[in-house]
Amino acid sequence: MIIVQITDTHIEEPGSLAYERFDTAANLRAAVAAINRIKPAPAMVLHTGDMAHHGSIERYRYFRELIADLEAPFYAIPGNHDGRAPFREAFSDTDWMPKDGTFLHYTIDDFPVRIVCCDSVRADEVTGGLCAERQDWLDRTLAEAPDKPTIVAMHHPPFGSGMTGTTSNGLVEGGAELAAILRRHPQVVRLIAGHAHRPFTCQFGGTIGYASPTTCYPFALEMGEERILSVAGEPPAFSLHLWMADAGVGEPGLVTHTIPIGDWGEPLPLLRKGKRILSAA
Ligand SMILES: [Fe+2]
Numbered sequence: 168m169i170i171v172q173i174t175d176t177h178i179e180e181p182g183s184l185a186y187e188r189f190d191t192a193a194n195l196r197a198a199v200a201a202i203n204r205i206k207p208a209p210a211m212v213l214h215t216g217d218m219a220h221h222g223s224i225e226r227y228r229y230f231r232e233l234i235a236d237l238e239a240p241f242y243a244i245p246g247n248h249d250g251r252a253p254f255r256e257a258f259s260d261t262d263w264m265p266k267d268g269t270f271l272h273y274t275i276d277d278f279p280v281r282i283v284c285c286d287s288v289r290a291d292e293v294t295g296g297l298c299a300e301r302q303d304w305l306d307r308t309l310a311e312a313p314d315k316p317t318i319v320a321m322h323h324p325p326f327g328s329g330m331t332g333t334t335s336n337g338l339v340e341g342g343a344e345l346a347a348i349l350r351r352h353p354q355v356v357r358l359i360a361g362h363a364h365r366p367f368t369c370q371f372g373g374t375i376g377y378a379s380p381t382t383c384y385p386f387a388l389e390m391g392e393e394r395i396l397s398v399a400g401e402p403p404a405f406s407l408h409l410w411m412a413d414a415g416v417g418e419p420g421l422v423t424h425t426i427p428i429g430d431w432g433e434p435l436p437l438l439r440k441g442k443r444i445l446s447a448a
């Protein structure tokens with residue numbers, strides 16, 4: 168089973184460039200084409216927030232136009248750039264968007280891996296958090312299926328990145344409580360996030376925390392005292408989470424790949440069924 172994670176698409180007004188340089192819509196189109204080429208076909212695509220740079224119904228409609236050719240079922244959670252009300256309205260025709268309640272959290276139970284989609288947004292804040300109500304929801308939701316391998320998804324990474332210029336260094340509310348909740352539910356095989364515009368992994372709450380790369384403009388790895396946040400000239404990318412019946416140790420497991428977006432030309436086959444078809448010399 169393949170779960171594709173895209174994040175931080177930061178869609179702008181049609182025809183405009185972010186920072187007068189980055190075509191986030193073109194990057195998303197390229198991501199959709201790359202995702203459609205994945206074999207075997209992904210079971211689903213999950214967007215972990217910051218879908219639009221300025222969240223509005225118009226931007227989300229434009230986003231949906233841009234992903235119209237996507238073949239896999241699509242799900243999403245909000246980020247700090249998304250407005251809950253227009254986000255909810257724009258996806259009100261889907262069966263996953265919560266119809267009521269303050270928070271946009273829900274579960275995806277149709278696949279061998281369960282996805283628990285959380286809402287880490289704090290209204291009008293860049294930073295993320297999980298209030299007592301959301302902590303309680305997550306704890307109760309995880310308790311419903313203790314034996315099913317589970318991915319917990321949220322926009323803000325609740326763990327540190329070492330990047331000194333960003334807010335991608337944990338939650339400002341509920342981080343320790345979240346770690347304690349995850350420790351109580353060992354079926355959680357991964358906590359996946361976005362927001363950082365850069366991939367990194369970290370041990371968190373007894374599981375593996377993973378922040379996905381962005382499809383828009385990657386942030387540079389800046390770790391100095393100047394606390395700089397800058398955009399790196401690195402390729403945008405998305406993540407592929409592969410659930411394997413045997414992850415190489417006789418047990419099932421989840422492996423995560425990052426896939427850069429761009430025109431890299433045709434792959435050069437070297438081996439077929441273990442037999443060399445092209446030699447280096
Ligand atoms: Fe973002």
Ligand SMILES: [Fe+2]
Pocket residue numbers: 216217246247248322361362363
């Ligand atoms: Fe964000």
